[in-house]
Amino acid sequence: MIPAMDLHLLRPSPGSSAVQLFPRYPSPAPHRSRLFIVRSNLPFPNEKAKYYRELAAAVEVVESACRLCVDVQRSLFSNEGQIVEKKDLTPVTVADFGVQALVSLELSKLFPSIPLVAEEDSGFLQSNNLVDPVVSAVSDKRSIDEESLSRDDVLEAIDRGGRNAFATGTKPATYWILDPIDGTRGFVKGSPALYVVGLSLVVEGDIVLGVMGCPNWVVDPSYKSTTDAQGYKNSSPGYGIIMIAHVGCGTWTKRLKSMLDFSTKISSDWTRCFVDGCCLVSDARFCIPESQTWESLPLSVLYKARIDDDNIGDNEIRLLSAFCGSLCKYIMVASGRASVFFLRARSEKVIRVWDHAVGMICVHEAGGKVTDWKGSELDLAADQIERRSIYPAGGILVTNGKIHNQILEMISSISTVV
Template sequence: MAELTNDSVPAARGADAEPPPAGESLIAVARDIATLAGQLTLRWFGQRDLGVTWKPDGTEVTEADRAAERRAREEITQRFPHDAIFGEEEGGVIRRDGRTWIIDPIDGTRGFVRGVPLYATLLALVDEHGPLVGVIDLPAMGLTLAAGRGAGCWLGDHSCSVSERTALDGAVVNTSSFETFDSEQFEALRAAGAMMRTWGDAYGYFLVATGHAEAMIDPICEVWDLAPMPVIIAEAGGIFTDMSGRPDYRNRNGIATNGALHSAVIDAMHPTSGAADG
């Protein structure tokens, strides 16, 4: 697998830049590719014996992960032969100039192998300006969320937007696992009145973008887990940054919010430098 560094992954340019928007046809193709790969995973979903193996980093992988990524790669290569591809299972190259497709065939494999229907197939297209297109496909739920730079965020034919809640008190805050929090972070969020839930992985971001949750926090993850999220959250009217507040998906951690609560959530994740309030 290719080694990722901050120098090898394109990031969004400064606020003064005006990168070109994503075309509707490109978004549609990305959605189709993610859906095709996601539908393939249903052949294995719910089976008791998936032949799970373990990667060196301790995460699980199945034949479904590999098959779904292979299907996505085939579709991308056929339609966009000059674009680069980087995937969780087969690696690849992320170009500094030009376009790269980033694939996470099953985001939430741990839940997938246990029959939890909240797993996702993720697909992102990044160019020299940063994230261009992002897709969250939820195969077991029959839902696909897609967004393109300057083109909005869409669930089917419905435009999506984040919630309008302005206080952490009563806000739904998702994460993939509380094990990645230290006690001060968790207590700061709880003291502010946040409703902490583990509807995590990509489904947590899906809930933020569709207005059903106010925040998703990922203290530890990978580039392929996050690559679709900046454009999805931004086009839904929210904010995506890393844990330090930088608008960069490359740093293997992320926070997505409805925007109004972003500073409060970041403060809660750094309780010694600021107090969380609504």
């Protein structure tokens, strides 16, 4: 068995639930010779992982949620692959609420004492007559064969993770955090753009595990480059990956169970993930949100961006295509396919720190680092007042850890000059 990456978890200071995860030793670059393959339900034995049972359950429920998303997404398109109703986002709504209901139902049976923090409340469904489609989407995805779901069952499950369902007390709580669909633009666009189902567990203020399912991620065994892996030009690789992380046990990926073609047999092997070995900002591969431009970021003063281009000149950086969804950028960094993910805070749009929890642990366990633009750790406690209404200073910076301080210094110096 490969020894788990030695990761030290610093406990938060009194009165704070800030997540502070730092790799005790830097992880080397993800050379092909270092891809460790494990054949098992999880890539490490249960005695190595305190939350093994919770992680195993999270993997199963995220895989089921991804299958639900794929089934619902098909209703967006005609046989020719065209969007049936471009202005009708009902399938997105059904998938969002369906995932939340499914995850809530499954986890409440296994871990009834652990609350769920999620996105949606059932009121919207009821006022828009969308309860029945959600019930239908959820019914055949449950792992336990029981009596048919009622409308009340689904509404109650959704509200279990709703806006007013969870409140923290004076002590750090234990709770699940669910982002039903991160990247609805990608969901609507279809397979050329990515979306992610994200689920994490917080215990006493620390993120202890995370699972991200990306149903339309193209798995490229050759691992040549991000462009090759995400270009959707090679038909032989399989669709879909799941990425997991457990504190002290590293970050791992495998292909999702075959959702698009049940006759296709796919490997269930887990592969260990590491951030890349880039040590110079000028050599780094950057990714940013689709809704933001390179020119809106401080480093644009120093570097021009060339999109998906290996021929980088002086004072230029390589900017990878956006592919929608913030969480997929964490997958990019944690898997070593990108070096940096930049997210700028904007007054008109709230950055929900809880939504980034699953990405944070996956990057940290792969050897990377996540902070705001001033270098402070993202604080989950700040999201516990009026539900996820925090603007990290400047924005969020996700890197391989090796160039993190360099970028922070650049941001600081540029801000001082400006």
